[in-house]
Amino acid sequence: MQPLTRQESRTSIFSWWSDRNPGLQGPTVNIHTMAKPLLRWMYHQQALELIAEHRDDPLSGATLEIYCSYFPWDYVWRSTKAAILWDLVDRATFEDDARTIVNSEAFSYITEMLGTPDEENLGALYRLLFEKLVLYESTASVIWQSQVYVQLVRLMRDEDADVVLWAISTLTEVAHSPECAQAVVEARFQDHVLVLLDSPYVQIRQWTCQLISRLAKHEPPTQAVLELKPCKRLVSLLRDEHPEVVEWAANALVHIAHWEEGAQAIIDADSLAAILALVEPPNLHVPEWACYLVGTLAGHESIVPAILKQNLCVPLVSYLCGKDSGVIAGAAYALSQLARWPDGAQAVVTAKALNPILALLESPNSNVLLWTHEIAARLLEQECTEPALMGVESRFSRTHMPS
Numbered sequence: 001m002q003p004l005t006r007q008e009s010r011t012s013i014f015s016w017w018s019d020r021n022p023g024l025q026g027p028t029v030n031i032h033t034m035a036k037p038l039l040r041w042m043y044h045q046q047a048l049e050l051i052a053e054h055r056d057d058p059l060s061g062a063t064l065e066i067y068c069s070y071f072p073w074d075y076v077w078r079s080t081k082a083a084i085l086w087d088l089v090d091r092a093t094f095e096d097d098a099r100t101i102v103n104s105e106a107f108s109y110i111t112e113m114l115g116t117p118d119e120e121n122l123g124a125l126y127r128l129l130f131e132k133l134v135l136y137e138s139t140a141s142v143i144w145q146s147q148v149y150v151q152l153v154r155l156m157r158d159e160d161a162d163v164v165l166w167a168i169s170t171l172t173e174v175a176h177s178p179e180c181a182q183a184v185v186e187a188r189f190q191d192h193v194l195v196l197l198d199s200p201y202v203q204i205r206q207w208t209c210q211l212i213s214r215l216a217k218h219e220p221p222t223q224a225v226l227e228l229k230p231c232k233r234l235v236s237l238l239r240d241e242h243p244e245v246v247e248w249a250a251n252a253l254v255h256i257a258h259w260e261e262g263a264q265a266i267i268d269a270d271s272l273a274a275i276l277a278l279v280e281p282p283n284l285h286v287p288e289w290a291c292y293l294v295g296t297l298a299g300h301e302s303i304v305p306a307i308l309k310q311n312l313c314v315p316l317v318s319y320l321c322g323k324d325s326g327v328i329a330g331a332a333y334a335l336s337q338l339a340r341w342p343d344g345a346q347a348v349v350t351a352k353a354l355n356p357i358l359a360l361l362e363s364p365n366s367n368v369l370l371w372t373h374e375i376a377a378r379l380l381e382q383e384c385t386e387p388a389l390m391g392v393e394s395r396f397s398r399t400h401m402p403s
Helices: 013-017 031-054 061-069 078-091 095-102 106-112 119-133 137-143 148-157 161-174 178-186 193-197 202-215 219-227 231-237 243-257 260-268 272-279 288-298 304-309 313-319 325-338 342-350 354-360 366-381 383-389 393-398
Strands: none
Touching: 031 061, 031 078, 061 078, 061 095, 061 106, 078 095, 078 119, 095 106, 095 119, 095 137, 106 119, 106 148, 119 161, 148 161, 148 178, 161 178, 161 202, 178 202, 178 219, 193 202, 193 231, 202 219, 202 231, 202 243, 219 243, 219 260, 231 243, 231 260, 243 260, 243 288, 260 272, 260 288, 272 288, 272 304, 272 313, 288 304, 288 313, 288 325, 304 325, 304 342, 313 325, 313 342, 325 342, 325 366, 342 366, 342 383, 354 366, 366 383
8 A cells, every 4th residue: 555645636637517617618526525424434444444454564654654645634523543553552652653653754843843723633543652662771862862851841831731731741750850850941831931930720730840850859950940030930839729730839949948059040030038937837738848848948058047047046946746647757857957057056955855855766757857867967966966865875986877
């Protein structure tokens, strides 16, 4: 079977009656228009027969070429294209067939069609096929060496919210390595991010925060993130009415705050006070992530004076006596980071943390135990806390870090 192309029609006696006959007066019949439904049905049947004939065979380049010859033409039914795409989706579960698709000219066409509207599910099928193709290391390495990043970033401004969401989530999933994260940056993702943080769609806000969080894990892409100055907007999302948005906005800020420049960017955006207020009394339901965010900021000595000025050690110590193990672990983490510095360690002791710390050294929760041991170890390292530790120093010393 040859690839589908527009054929040159032979002259027919019926053409005499068509509207292409300039010498014919009166009503005429457009034979070509009348024939199109029949042709579409014939093409559909041919495609179904081809799929059935080769269903049990490995995908060959010749078969793939025929498949793809159907896609560009408007006179082929969308249901015909959908049937072919479903067959390719099924085949992409086999690595050899997936590799055949990726290494063919068809793949560039597939990437161009990722933003196709979802009529007859065509757009969803192109995207589903793409997701299948990136599952294998042998195909993913080829895919991400191509210009597909540019296409995915372009889809971030698509009019269809489902397409935008798919593009953001796909970019987030692939930006796990520094190389891939840098490729996302080079594709100019930053041109769209701030707008998407204000999207009326909850999932788009959530996944945009996730994308920022993923990129901020890697140092070079973090520079591009900081150039956007997203901290103030992310902090405002900490009060979003949807918990999943709040969680990922906090996660993005935690990864930004991991870098000293990122922590400074949070201060420059006048966002530090809003973050610290999240763990201040009378907040009876302090979120776990708020403690981890404060702890990450406390990892930078230049930020510690601002934290101590808010006298946050007192509420953090009070959270050690709570019942939520997640919040207890978060508070212990924040206190352990403050205890890295002399002024912070002294503030921890002054906040009467020793008795709660001693009690938590017997905690069955591994995270709580880990960060409580970390507080104890860092308090023992500081000369300024020696007088306060007299009497309990031996109990701190006898404890062992959990394996």
